[in-house]
Amino acid sequence: MTQTDTLTIREMCDTYAVTPRTLRFYEAKELLSPIRQGAKRLFTKQDRARLQLILRGKRFGFSLEDIRQLLDMYNRDGSNEAQLSRTYQLGLDRLAQMKAQRDELTIAITELETELREGQATLAAFRAAAE
Amino acid sequence: MTQTDTLTIREMCDTYAVTPRTLRFYEAKELLSPIRQGAKRLFTKQDRARLQLILRGKRFGFSLEDIRQLLDMYNRDGSNEAQLSRTYQLGLDRLAQMKAQRDELTIAITELETELREGQATLAAFRAAAE
């Protein structure tokens, strides 16, 4: 009963498979802003949502600084138009970067595949020679 | 004519778009082993071939340490099937990683595009309200 609706640092760590150090680090980087009860941190559902976005961003290979900027966008607090517009532009830029990155990856994949076919042929020749 | 068949460090840098520091660094890491003329380095065509492999490896996302091992295996005989097979397997693993990474990127791109459409709508509403 009496759901606290907040998690301690340990509960957060267990839930999301991160270390306390990581959560404190993210707070220092202003990616999270848990409330305080005395000296202890209490993570709200807002923090949990943000952490999930952070972790997803990391899986995509974004830096924490990239993620910090993206979080601003996911936060549709949209105070004024100028801010919103700037944020939108940031997203567009990021999108272009991501597509470029994907294209490069595709090229590298193709190259590596070619390379591997050669390797496979060489290997097959070896095995044939060994009878 | 008297082709020297070797390149100075600067010629190497110009040819492959790397800095002198990089070439010296690679030598320290035993990725390259240019011959010496006094104190100066002279890069043979062997070095050039290796550098090309290094740069390609980097495009594939291999670390220099990975690359060093791959180069060693490649040079050690080249006639050892076990080593060749291992190299091939490393390539396969890396290829799988790269494809997975690309798939995740594609997902992220789609998500971001959705998010951006939302942002654009919000922005349009703002502007309509401002008349």
Place this chain on the structure above:
DNA sequence: ACGTTACATTACGTTAACGTAAAGCACTCT
């Protein structure tokens, strides 16, 4: 002789994303 390349070596600096002590406070259990 003098200044300018062109190279060299040595070695400290940089960035990201935490890891890892070190030391202390506040409970709780025995």
Place this chain on the structure above:
DNA sequence: AGAGTGCTTTACGTTAACGTAATGTAACGT
């Protein structure tokens, strides 16, 4: 009382792949 648990802060350590001085020397043009 003493031990253990869980949290805190401060702060130095780590890895990769070079960047960036600082300093030195040999060769070359004028």
